[in-house]
Amino acid sequence: MDFSTPQLYIEIVYLLAAITFIISLRRLSNPATARTGNLTAAVGMSLAVLATIASILINGTDWHLGLIIVGALIGGGVGWYLARTVEMTAMPQMVALFNGMGGGAAALTSMSDFLDRLNAHASYGYDFSTATALGVIIGSVSLSGSFIALGKLQGFIPARPVTYGGQQIVNAIVGILIFVMAVYLIAFPAGDVHTTVLVLMSVLGLILGVAITMPIGGADMPVVISLLNSFTGLAAAFTGFVLGSNVLVIAGALVGASGMILTQLMSKAMNRSLANVLFGAFGTGGGTEAAAGADGARPVRELTVDDAATLLAYANQVVIVPGYGMAVARAQNAVQELAKQLEKRGVTVKYGIHPVAGRMPGHMNVLLAEADVPYNQLYEMEQINPELPQTDVVLVIGANDVVNPAARTDPKSPIYGMPIIEADLAQNVIVMKRSMRSGFAGIDNDLFYEPKTSMLFGDAKDVATALTTAVKNL
Amino acid sequence: MTIPLLGLSAVAAAETGSPQLPLLFMIIVVFVLAVFLGVEVISKVPTMLHTPLMSGTNAIHGIILVGAMLVLAAAGDNILLLILGFIATVFGAGNVVGGFVVTDRMLQMFKKKPQPGGKQ
Numbered sequence: 403m404d405f406s407t408p409q410l411y412i413e414i415v416y417l418l419a420a421i422t423f424i425i426s427l428r429r430l431s432n433p434a435t436a437r438t439g440n441l442t443a444a445v446g447m448s449l450a451v452l453a454t455i456a457s458i459l460i461n462g463t464d465w466h467l468g469l470i471i472v473g474a475l476i477g478g479g480v481g482w483y484l485a486r487t488v489e490m491t492a493m494p495q496m497v498a499l500f501n502g503m504g505g506g507a508a509a510l511t512s513m514s515d516f517l518d519r520l521n522a523h524a525s526y527g528y529d530f531s532t533a534t535a536l537g538v539i540i541g542s543v544s545l546s547g548s549f550i551a552l553g554k555l556q557g558f559i560p561a562r563p564v565t566y567g568g569q570q571i572v573n574a575i576v577g578i579l580i581f582v583m584a585v586y587l588i589a590f591p592a593g594d595v596h597t598t599v600l601v602l603m604s605v606l607g608l609i610l611g612v613a614i615t616m617p618i619g620g621a622d623m624p625v626v627i628s629l630l631n632s633f634t635g636l637a638a639a640f641t642g643f644v645l646g647s648n649v650l651v652i653a654g655a656l657v658g659a660s661g662m663i664l665t666q667l668m669s670k671a672m673n674r675s676l677a678n679v680l681f682g683a684f685g686t687g688g689g690t691e692a693a694a695g696a697d698g699a700r701p702v703r704e705l706t707v708d709d710a711a712t713l714l715a716y717a718n719q720v721v722i723v724p725g726y727g728m729a730v731a732r733a734q735n736a737v738q739e740l741a742k743q744l745e746k747r748g749v750t751v752k753y754g755i756h757p758v759a760g761r762m763p764g765h766m767n768v769l770l771a772e773a774d775v776p777y778n779q780l781y782e783m784e785q786i787n788p789e790l791p792q793t794d795v796v797l798v799i800g801a802n803d804v805v806n807p808a809a810r811t812d813p814k815s816p817i818y819g820m821p822i823i824e825a826d827l828a829q830n831v832i833v834m835k836r837s838m839r840s841g842f843a844g845i846d847n848d849l850f851y852e853p854k855t856s857m858l859f860g861d862a863k864d865v866a867t868a869l870t871t872a873v874k875n876l
Numbered sequence: 877m878t879i880p881l882l883g884l885s886a887v888a889a890a891e892t893g894s895p896q897l898p899l900l901f902m903i904i905v906v907f908v909l910a911v912f913l914g915v916e917v918i919s920k921v922p923t924m925l926h927t928p929l930m931s932g933t934n935a936i937h938g939i940i941l942v943g944a945m946l947v948l949a950a951a952g953d954n955i956l957l958l959i960l961g962f963i964a965t966v967f968g969a970g971n972v973v974g975g976f977v978v979t980d981r982m983l984q985m986f987k988k989k990p991q992p993g994g995k996q
Contacts, residue, residue, distance in 0.1 A: 416942075419939075424913060424917060426936070427914070427918055427929075427932070427933070427936075428918075430928065430932045431917070431918050431921045431925060432925075433922065433986055436925060436929075436983050436986065437980065437983040437984060437986070439932070440928075440932050440935070440976060440979045440980055440983055441980070443935065443936055444935070444976040444980075447976070450939060451942065451945070451972075454942045454945050454946065455945070457946075458945070461949075469948060469958070469962060470945050470949060473948070473962045473963075473965035473966045474945070474969040476966050477967060477969030477973070478972070480970055480974075481969065481970035481971070481972070481973035481974025481975070481977065484974055485978040486981070488978070490981075490985075493931070493978065493982060496931075497930060497931050497934050497975075497978065500934055500935070500938075500971045500974040500975045500978070501937075501971070503968070503971045503974075504937050504938055506964070506967045507940045507943075507963075508943075510944070510960045510967070511940060511944045511947050511968075514947040514948075514951070514961050514964065517954075517956065517957060517960070518947070518950060518952075518954075518957055521954060529900050627930070631930055631934050631937070634937045635933065635936075635937045638943070639907060642903075642943070643907075644943075645943050645946060647943060648903070648906055649942065650940065650942065650943055651903055651906050651907050652906060652910045653936055653939040654910075654937060654940075655910035655911045655914060656911075656933075656936065657936050657937040658911065659912070659913075659914030660914040660915065660929075660933055661914075661933055663914075663915055664926060664929060667921065668926060671926075763924075763926035764922075764925055764928065765927050767924040767986075768927060768982050768985050768986075771985035771986055
């Protein structure tokens with residue numbers, strides 16, 4: 403690096419940016435400071451980008467700077483538009499999209515610098531070629547993996563685990579090929595073949611990203627996105643090695659490490675190991691009608707809106723267990739109206755939130771906050787479970803796997819051991835659902851067939867609105 | 877135009893006589909310390925913040941935009957390098973802007989609500 407005075411100032415700005423990222427991570431871990439934490443990092447990022455423009459200007463500029471600004475405006479504009487307009491329920495898809503873009507940028511940047519070196523017939527050391535290979539491979543995996551995750555969540559790629567015989571072997575062969583190519587790039591002095599090998603290696607990286615994401619079920623996509631987020635951080639750090647940029651190394655390593663911890667926290671919230679998520683081919687991803695089974699379709703009890711309203715209105719305590727189905731039906735506001743009506747009649751209403759309700763840990767809190775549900779009505783699983791045996795009615799809205807008693811009782815069930823909201827211990831259970839479809843884990847739910855359970859089929863928003871009216875008219 | 881866009885070995889080679897190890901070693905030290913910092917700084921996070929935290933870290937690795945801008949500036953007249961650098965810049969900018977905006981939208985939901993006892 404050229405440590406002339408202006409360049410030194412630029413490096414100092416980069417250091418400041420790195421410090422804001424560290425402060426930001428700390429603040430993002432606490433609800434009270436999270437928002438300013440995010441803004442802190444945004445300010446640091448702006449400083450880093452301005453410093454980069456300054457360093458390009460110092461070194462004499464031409465039309466390249468115009469090209470950079472055009473590119474940044476296009477990318478920034480698209481990112482801004484999507485981030486502003488997307489539905490809150492589709493947040494996980496957005497994170498996957500932006501993560502994939504970051505991974506792609508890291509792979510292309512490493513690749514570009516390496517090709518530049520090859521073109522100039524400049525010499526380079528093992529450290530440079532190793533960092534390039536890692537940046538290109540990890541970035542490519544992150545790019546294609548993120549887009550598969552996005553597709554699975556959005557539904558244009560089957561959410562169920564896509565598996566076939568010999569899959570692990572095929573994946574292993576792709577992995578080995580990538581490894582061999584990387585070794586070739588690193589160990590052999592620059593030659594004409596290097597460009598071809600580099601491009602082939604990144605294509606294989608893309609294939610590997612697809613291959614390892616396809617066998618993972620839709621319910622596990624948040625964990626996968628978190629893992630790929632960590633990968634992109636690492637890819638950025640390796641690109642930092644390639645370019646000799648401290649700020650890239652620091653920010654990339656921070657995200658790589660914290661992303662890995664976060665991934666483990668998420669797996670833990672689902673009571674699964676990361677290895678089990680990645681290689682378990684878990685769940686069918688929903689969409690399957692509950693299997694009729696050998697014993698034929700089991701009977702469920704349906705009840706009318708008026709009956710349900712009576713049951714709710716004369717209860718002492720009602721616990722609402724919301725799931726992703728409620729968010730998809732955009733029923734949050736209608737449900738909150740119902741809760742207000744019940745409270746007017748002296749019913750205590752609480753929300754029981756499962757840690758992985760929604761599509762990601764914490765997703766449901768965001769969705770309910772959007773509907774102005776007060777904080778003090780939200781109870782975490784551990785807080786609400788002891789109260790359930792004394793609860794008159796549990797109202798399950800668009801949730802399924804998180805109230806499946808099989809997690810507690812059936813060691814053969816794929817979700818056995820997952821902590822659940824123990825709705826089956828309450829006096830009565832009303833389940834609002836569109837149909838008897840299984841949840842994201844793709845398994846049947848015994849709760850629906852219990853004598854104390856009644857089903858209320860229909861669109862969650864319509865049913866909640868009808869219930870509110872019925873309660874009012876009682 | 878020349879940009880101080882140099883890999884480690886090239887930097888070390890430029891400083892004739894200086895051994896190659898220390899510079900590489902310095903940046904590895906930075907990397908390792910940053911990894912430990914990343915682990916330490918988010919050891920305890922409430923579940924409800926997992927999603928925003930993932931989204932926030934997602935925005936931070938958008939720092940790759942800085943690298944993309946530097947390689948595009950150094951691409952010269954090489955069409956391939958210009959294309960690669962341009963796409964990288966578009967992607968990097970999308971990562972940065974989209975990442976921060978989406979995180980802010982999530983977090984703005986977590987504003988203070990009426991205190992307990994205020995109603996009910």
